[in-house]
Amino acid sequence: xxxxxxxxxxxxxxxxxxxxxxxxxxxxxxxxxxxxxxxxxxxxxxxxxxxxxxxxxxxxxxxxxxxxxxxxxxxxxxxxxxxxxxxxxxxxxxxxxxxxxxxxxxxxxxxxxxxxxxxxxxxxxxxxxxxxxxxxxxxxxxxxxxxxxxxxxxxxxxxxxxxxxxxxxxxxxxxxxxxxxxxxxxxxxxxxxxxxxxxxxxxxxxxxxxxxxxxxxxxxxxxxxxxxxxxxxxxxxxxxxxxxxxxxxxxxxxxxxxxxxxxxxxxxxxxxxxxxxxxxxxxxxxxxxxxx
Amino acid sequence: xxxxxxxxxxxxxxxxxxxxxxxxxxxxxxxxxxxxxxxxxxxxxxxxxxxxxxxxxxxxxxxxxxxxxxxxxxxxxxxxxxxxxxxxxxxxxxxxxxxxxxxxxxxxxxxxxxxxxxxxxxxxxxxxxxxxxxxxxxxxxxxxxxxxxxxxxxxxxxxxxxxxxxxxxxxxxxxxxxxxxxxxxxxxxxxxxxxxxxxxxxxxxxxxxxxxxxxxxxxxxxxxxxxxxxxxxxxxxxxxxxxxxxxxxxxxxxxxxxxxxxxxxxxxxxxxxxxxxxxxxxxxx
Numbered sequence: 001x002x003x004x005x006x007x008x009x010x011x012x013x014x015x016x017x018x019x020x021x022x023x024x025x026x027x028x029x030x031x032x033x034x035x036x037x038x039x040x041x042x043x044x045x046x047x048x049x050x051x052x053x054x055x056x057x058x059x060x061x062x063x064x065x066x067x068x069x070x071x072x073x074x075x076x077x078x079x080x081x082x083x084x085x086x087x088x089x090x091x092x093x094x095x096x097x098x099x100x101x102x103x104x105x106x107x108x109x110x111x112x113x114x115x116x117x118x119x120x121x122x123x124x125x126x127x128x129x130x131x132x133x134x135x136x137x138x139x140x141x142x143x144x145x146x147x148x149x150x151x152x153x154x155x156x157x158x159x160x161x162x163x164x165x166x167x168x169x170x171x172x173x174x175x176x177x178x179x180x181x182x183x184x185x186x187x188x189x190x191x192x193x194x195x196x197x198x199x200x201x202x203x204x205x206x207x208x209x210x211x212x213x214x215x216x217x218x219x220x221x222x223x224x225x226x227x228x229x230x231x232x233x234x235x236x237x238x239x240x241x242x243x244x245x246x247x248x249x250x251x252x253x254x255x256x257x258x259x260x261x262x263x264x265x266x267x268x269x270x271x272x273x274x275x276x277x278x279x280x281x282x283x284x285x286x287x288x289x290x291x292x
Numbered sequence: 293x294x295x296x297x298x299x300x301x302x303x304x305x306x307x308x309x310x311x312x313x314x315x316x317x318x319x320x321x322x323x324x325x326x327x328x329x330x331x332x333x334x335x336x337x338x339x340x341x342x343x344x345x346x347x348x349x350x351x352x353x354x355x356x357x358x359x360x361x362x363x364x365x366x367x368x369x370x371x372x373x374x375x376x377x378x379x380x381x382x383x384x385x386x387x388x389x390x391x392x393x394x395x396x397x398x399x400x401x402x403x404x405x406x407x408x409x410x411x412x413x414x415x416x417x418x419x420x421x422x423x424x425x426x427x428x429x430x431x432x433x434x435x436x437x438x439x440x441x442x443x444x445x446x447x448x449x450x451x452x453x454x455x456x457x458x459x460x461x462x463x464x465x466x467x468x469x470x471x472x473x474x475x476x477x478x479x480x481x482x483x484x485x486x487x488x489x490x491x492x493x494x495x496x497x498x499x500x501x502x503x504x505x506x507x508x509x510x511x512x513x514x515x516x517x518x519x520x521x522x523x524x525x526x527x528x529x530x531x532x533x534x535x536x537x538x539x540x541x542x543x544x545x546x547x548x549x550x551x552x553x554x555x556x557x558x559x560x561x562x563x564x565x566x567x568x569x570x571x572x573x574x575x576x577x
Binding site: 167168175177178181185186 | 362400
């Protein structure tokens with residue numbers, strides 16, 4: 001098997017996870033113009049909740065659904081309970097607030113579940129598949145990852161493009177005062193937007209844990225990758241998040257494969273700095289205006 | 293507040309008049325920002341089925357008045373009556389179901405939404421499905437999207453801009469964009485329409501078209517018109533209120549107000565109170 005081909009496939013699988021987290025960041029940004037630095041920690045928290053449920057019931061899918069539901073709830077509570085109070089203040093207040101949320105979650109979770117590294121079950125094998133005598137460097141779980149993230153993307157696209165609710169959400173995101181005058185309950189939609197975003201983050205958490213294991217800051221690096229992916233996609237576009245996530249997955253896979261795995265995080269930061277210097281509006285900002 | 297009760301009460305009255313459905317009356321309204329007085333004991337009315345102009349120099353408090361009526365600003369004193377019922381404390385998102393539509397200065401169109409979608413956001417008075425069923429895409433919510441689309445298309449057709457339905461506002465001429473923002477306000481079939489400088493940026497021909505449109509709307513709604521273009525005001529308004537430094541300095545038919553000494557003074561800038569700084573006055577606009 002061609003080494004380049006192997007790196008490409010692993011890059012796509014990892015990229016889908018970054019895309020899911022980037023999507024969470026994009027949805028929050030669209031709703032409230034806040035970069036939620038706690039997005040990773042929130043995903044970690046919902047994944048711990050999922051693990052508790054799985055251990056209790058012995059059923060992975062039950063835990064999966066609880067994780068998504070917990071994400072919806074956690075996001076909504078965070079917006080309504082905390083972020084709402086700083087929304088009209090300077091942008092820095094919201095940034096510091098989400099950093100505070102990150103610190104709180106990463107402190108509270110080990111108080112409840114301990115700080116040790118835990119293994120996490122996967123619904124499908126995480127071992128490479130064998131076709132005849134040859135191994136393909138793709139596991140059934142990788143296929144599941146790609147499929148479920150694409151499914152979420154399509155569902156969101158349908159929500160935003162083809163429903164009255166999605167139309168109101170877009171209207172509320174881009175001109176809240178005008179939307180209000182036209183009868184849109186902007187506050188509710190922002191809360192829902194945060195819930196939806198954290199649900200996407202919770203999905204990323206569930207997809208990360210089987211291969212990278214679960215511990216209180218297991219999402220920190222993923223947040224950096226997801227954030228870079230979101231910025232790459234212009235921060236405003238779910239499709240940009242997908243393309244950005246895939247680009248990050250591929251780039252990091254090639255950096256890790258050809259230059260050494262130690263350089264992955266440094267590579268992500270180098271890409272982030274390069275984007276912010278060369279094209280701070282992101283690669284897909286035009287697509288964001290037109291299609292989202 | 294109970295929005296549906298007010299809407300029903302406004303609708304149940306018959307015949308035009310000061311307190312008829314869709315009429316607006318403000319009594320002794322005062323708004324202050326710190327020490328700055330934006331509105332000072334303002335009383336005026338927009339009788340049902342009339343077009344009433346509200347004019348005055350920059351910073352006279354015209355937009356503040358609209359902001360109070362639409363719930364963006366809380367008055368320190370005074371009453372707002374809509375269809376004879378007090379609506380103090382109404383919140384902006386409740387206006388639509390009360391039958392009040394307001395446009396903002398400029399266009400305020402969503403650049404990322406098509407013309408049709410822009411208008412659809414305004415078309416929300418129809419019975420809407422629950423949050424959950426819209427989310428899960430149940431059939432009632434499909435029908436709801438179809439109703440929204442139908443209402444928006446009808447409104448665009450009425451204004452003769454249906455052919456732009458699937459375009460994005462940014463690529464259209466300014467006059468057409470202005471028409472889109474009017475369509476968005478009209479699609480909810482308001483009983484009271486608050487227009488904030490609808491003529492700004494329009495050519496003379498377009499202003500004539502706007503005047504024709506406003507006159508044709510009279511049978512269906514009352515209209516309050518904040519405007520700098522006196523040609524439009526003189527052309528369509530039955531009655532004009534003139535604001536200056538937050539006070540009503542003249543009221544009456546346009547031709548009489550135009551000759552009023554206080555009004556010409558206000559517009560020519562004579563006899564300005566020397567203590568008021570120009571910059572502060574602008575900020576109130």
